[in-house]
Amino acid sequence: MAVGRHGTDAASWTSRDGLAWTESPLPPASGSAAPSEVIPEQAAALAGADVTSRSSGRAVFVAGGWTGASNASPSARFWFSSDGSRWTSARVASATSADARVVAMAASAAGFLAVGQTGPEGSPTGSAAWWSEDGEAWTRIASADLPPDTTPEAVAAAPGGGFVAVGSSVARDRAVVWLSMDGRHWRAASDQAAFHHYGLKVRMRGVAAGGPGLVAVGVSLFGTQFGTATVWTSADGAVWQLVPDVAAFDGAEMDGIVGTAGGLVAVGTWGAPDQYVPTVWLSPPR
Structure with missing residues (x-):
């Protein structure tokens, strides 16, 4: 499985053998732009874990990235999926996603970790991190810890x-x-x-x-x-x-x-x- 961007839209790809790939779109943030406005979205990170021991009772894949122009303040984005082909956009509070982009993710038996950067792409200003137990609800880690x-x-x-x-x-x-x-x-x-x-x-x-x-x-x-x-x-x-x-x-x-x-x-x-x-x-x- 891989994630990235197709044009201005976030996308994912799945493959059984690494040779033949199938593309699936990642849903945009609801209400994020006016009909005449194009705001690019980028998926940049991917992680997966078996979370059957937790409330969801199923395997979960998570993806992270951001929305916003490369020279502007970004807004962190998260998606989750049970099979890698059908994705749901995670709803996060504005304070959780403000001025940050997700660049990497990892999973453990306890949940999912995302790390990222603040500031415009190419000129980052600092660090950010988030935690989720189920891939659906995300909490931003206090900046004092980073x-x-x-x-x-x-x-x-x-x-x-x-x-x-x-x-x-x-x-x-x-x-x-x-x-x-x-x-x-x-x-x-x-x-x-x-x-x-x-x-x-x-x-x-x-x-x-x-x-x-x-x-x-x-x-x-x-x-x-x-x-x-x-x-x-x-x-x-x-x-x-x-x-x-x-x-x-x-x-x-x-x-x-x-x-x-x-x-x-x-x-x-x-x-x-x-x-x-x-x-x-x-x-x-x-």
């Missing part, structure tokens, strides 16, 4: 329980990691040498369980355009080490990572600034 000058880009369930979110400072001059045992209360991992890149730009953009415990991926920049794919590992989410550079990292940017039974798979691009070639990296289990 560092104000940081922007999360990915989140994953931690192998020892709880969640880990990764991202960077608003200035993108250091990587940042947040930890939570329940999805509601957060603390930032201590700043450390592995989070910096000689005073230049660095971003953590994906995280997954794997390796010694957790593996994060991203990019370290020389100047504003010349990137090197960067990988970090951690046993507990609190202390991180940089993986030594290899030739396959040069000129590349890693955007996401997932753990599988056959090892880790990371995706991103290679060839900036002249071209951005979709690229996949594999790390077999050891």
